Amino acid sequence: MKLTEIDAPNFDLAMTLDSGQVFHWEKIGNRFYGTIGDRAVWVEQRGDVALVGHGAPSQSGDSPTLSGMVVNYFAFDHPLAEICRSFPDDPIMNAARSYCRGLRIIRQPRWECLATFITSSMKQVAHIRQISRKLRERFGERREIGNSELFTFPAPARLAGSSERALRECALGYRAKNLLATAQLVESGAVNLEKWSALSDVDLRANLCELPGVGAKVANCVMLFAYERLRAFPIDVWIERVLREQYFPRKRNMTAGRLRAFAETHFGEHGGYAQQYLFHHARMAARANLSAPPR
C-alpha cells in the first residue's frame, strides 16, 4: 500500500461522490473506496489535500502516473470559482451554489459512464449503485486494496460476450437487452466512443441517442460526465420539478420542450454544472424535509 498526497483546492470529495454522477464509490470510515479506470484506490480528504491510497499499478510501463489520473478524474483543473461565477444570479441558483461548494463534475471513463447510465433509466440512485456493484462483481476484474477487494467496471467485450439472462441476474430488468446490444455495438467496432469525442455537441448527442437504451436524458448525462460537455443539461424528474416549481411556479402550460429551451439559454456555458448543483441541492433539501417536515 502506497500513499500519495495531491493538492485539491476548492474541492469537496463527499459532495462530489454523493451527487448522483457516479455510483460505485463506497464510504468506509473517512475513506471512499473505488476504482479509477483500472486502478483500485481509496481517497480521503484532509482540507485542501486529497490523500490517495493505492496498490501497485496493474501494468508497468507507459501508464500515466496515479496523481495525474486522480487530478484528471476529479477535474482539479476545472476553474471552479470561474465556473460558479458564470451561473445566473438568481435566488434558486445562489442557494444551490452556496450549498454545493466544492462539488466538481468528474471525468468518467466513457464506456463505464455510458453503460452505467443505460442501467440507470427508471432507477433511483440506490438501485443504480446495486446494479453497478453486481456487474462489477460478476464481470469485472478483482483488485485488492488494503483489506478490501474492489472490482473494475467490465469492458465492453466482457458484457458483449455475456447474455441477456446473465445481465438480468444483475437486477437490470428490461435494461439488460439494451446494455447487451450497446456493448456489442462498441465491441464490434461499429461504435467508437473515443472517436466520438471529436464530434460537435449536436452530433455527439444524436449519435448517443441512436444507441439502444439511450434517450435524451441519458445522452446528456454521458455528454456531461464522460465527454466534458459542460453545457449539457440533463433533465430528470428532480430538475424538472425544480424548474417548474422554482422558475415557473404559476405557469400551467410549460411543456417539456419549453423547459428545455429555457434551461439551455438561462444557465449559460456551464449549464451542466449548474444542473448538477440544482440537482444535488434539491435532493438534499428533500431528504432534510423528511426528518423535519414543514409545520
Added chain:
DNA sequence: CTCCAGGGATGAT
C-alpha cells in the same frame, strides 16, 4: 395520444 414493462429501496400505513 396512452399504457406499460421491471424491480428494490424507501416511505406510509
Added chain:
DNA sequence: ATCATCCATGGA
C-alpha cells in the same frame, strides 16, 4: 408486515 411510490426508454 404489507402497500404505494419512485424513475426514463422504447415498443405496442
